[in-house]
Amino acid sequence: MTPRTPKIPHGGDYNPEQWPEEVWDEDHRLFTRAGIDTLTVGVFSWSLTQPAEDTYDFTVLDRVLDRAAAEDRRVCLATGTAAVPPWLAKKYPEVNRTDFEGRRHRYGRRHNFCPGSPAYRRLSTALAGRLAERYADHPALLAWHVNNEYGGACYCDLCADAFRAWLRGRHGTLDALNEAWWTTFWSHRYTDWDQIEPPSALTEHWRGPDHTAFQGITLDHHRFTTDALLGCFLAEKEAIRAHDPDTPVTTNFMGTYRPLDYHRWAPHLDFASWDSYPPLDAPPTVPALAHDLMRGLKDGAPFWLMEQTPSTTACRDVNPLRRPGELRLATFQAVAHGADAALYFQMRASRGACEKYHGAVIGHAGRDDTRVFGEVAALGEELRTLGGATLGARTPARTALLFDWDSWWALEISDGPSRLVRYQDTVHTYYRAAREAGADVDVVPVTADLSAYDVVLAPVLHLVKGDLAPCLEAVAARGGTVLATFLSGRADEHDRAFPTDVPGPLAPLMGVRVDEWDARPADVVHPVRLDGLTAGARLVFEIVRLAGAEPAGTYGADFYAGTPAVTRHRFGAGEAWYVATALDPPGVDHVVRRVLARHGLLGPYAGHPGLETAARVAPDGTRLLFLLNHSTEPARPTARDTVTDLLTGKRTERGEPLGLDPLGVAVLRLE
Ligand code: GLA
Ligand code: ZN
Helix, strand or coil, X not given: CCCCCCCCCEEEXXXXXXXXXXXXXXXXXXXXXXXXXXXXXXXXXXXXXXXXXXXXXXXXXXXXXHHHHHCCCXXXXXXXXXXXXXXXXXXXXXXXXXXXXXXXXXXXXXXXXXXXXXXHHHHHHHHHHHHHHHHCCCCCEEEEECCCCCCCCCCCHHHHHHHHHHHHHHHCCXXXXXXXXXXXXXXXXXXXXXXXXXXXXXXXXXXXCCCECCHHHHHHHHHHHHHHHHHHHHHHXXXXXXXXXXXXXXXXXXXXXXXXXXXXXXXXXXXXXXXXXXXXXXXXXXXXXXXXXXXXXXXXXXXXXXXXXXXXXCCCCCCCCCCCCHHHHHHHHHHHCCEEEEEECCCXXXXXXXXXXXXXXXXXXXXXXXXXXXXXXXXXXXXXXXXXXXXXXXXXXXXXXXXXXXXHHHHHCCCCCCCCCCHHHHHHHHHHHHHHCCCCEEEECCCCCCCCCCEEEECCCCXXXXXXXXXXXHHHHCCCEEXXXXXXXXXXXXXXXXXXXXXXXXXXXXXXXXXXXXXXXXXXXXXXXXXXXXXXXXXXXXXXXXXXXXXXXXXXXXXXXXXXEEEEEEECCEEEEXXXXXXXXXXXXXXXXXXXXXXXXXCCCCCCCCEEEEEEXXXXXXXXXXXXXXXXXXXXXXXXXXXXXXXXXXXXXXXXECCECCCXXXXXXXX
């Protein structure tokens, strides 16, 4: 249940508590000019709302919310528990985290609380409860924003005990745990739960968090950390629900954020929301992948773009500006992928501390004639024009891409075959190929219902769990296509290698057998012949023996020259493709386009570099097509249907050209 609004909420993080109230008058005047209707407040105001353990003071927050209501703006109200106040850390030092190296931190920064601390739990939920009690019926309240960007881990003794308790719940007996972690290796058989240590620089790890002696232990600790922070969220949500039964509750995620398995969180959010800060040199498919992942959290329901910068970030060594038009393009890209809100960090730039140079709608001088303010205001006007046309719309994707945190973790904490294979890079290469070929893609967990998809892409699916293998076989059996790659189907949920031929449970579907694999440095590029194309391949070269599949591409170098690098296996009415090496983007494009073509899923503009398309279907059945021109050249694609651009009102007949400016956007309603 994404909050119900008449149009896309437009606004963002607003910290008026940093300024005297005269400034608020100016803020609201400017908000009206820029079409700002939604303010996220209270994200970092714990030390103001609770200046001491027994003192709550809601004076400022009351005024902020009342003022918003008086101005006809809505509020996304944060519980403010992501940065603990100094008094709390001083009084209850346990609340400070202990890091991976075992150092107990002292008070400082934010996102700094120990999730296992009873004092933190008690005081954060008390605060959330107080806020809900006070504001549940406030006319400005639109949504609850619990905490902020949950992340990180704690290695204190309390968290170590909580880890042991979590392990008992997961494994039941020490025998089962020893078996799962393969502890006979290096003499690790545990005979008492108390002997178990969280994996850290002091225990199983060397050279940082990715080098572990026991992958099974480290994997379980990632899952535990996910659940520990989720426990903090759930406790706050419960405190809110005691006073407010129905205002939607979310917490702002970070897209493809490795430390937390957001799929474990998804059922507990009322709606998903996330903060998008792509590096500005990243291709547009990087934020798009994260949007689609966030949309996949709630079975395709729209999410909120909770934060993006209107202009520049501050946290990077070098912080480029968004060029003219880029904010608009990024915002409509989010909407195209399922965002039902467009919010910024931040409304007014902080005067002090580490984010004072972070971009804001209103800068330090408070002007409304800056370029950035002008672009925000123009966007505000367009979002007003768009009204509710896109709200609640779904993406009619026929292609699914499996995204699996367990596989991500397992792949990147593995010793061998290559530290150079990065999960996100490989997943992104396949995602990008499908998107640039014009396919809408749902990025879904491995537990998703796959029955609606023609194509399922499963890149580097290192762990295969539960009944996934038969589910994928069912996709192919009914005529669909499944694609898997090198380093898939290697290990079970505990990261124990399957005692069978590679790719384990995927082997019957793929129709191949892999006995050996060669890993080479990044600069070694082997040719792979694919139909008429010669692609480059790097990093890992699996040596494939056919077991029913036919070759679709062959290695052109080394002692495996002439053997299959890409295979296709007819399975039931469908097909399974196996790509045994890290093909370069042209190679992946070639394979993915062959797969999509079989199902008629190549988009009409697949040959148009830089032109992104995305479909959405509104709740009343209206079909929408977004055209996003990421190129700095104009584009003139031919309309494939008679369409009306909802931003300009312009109607274009089928077969006529659609004019798109450089970085231009069209939101087309199909007739
Ligand atoms: C994050 C946080 C915000 C702010 C921005 C700056 O997304 O949630 O509080 O620090 O980054 O980019
Ligand atoms: Zn702790």
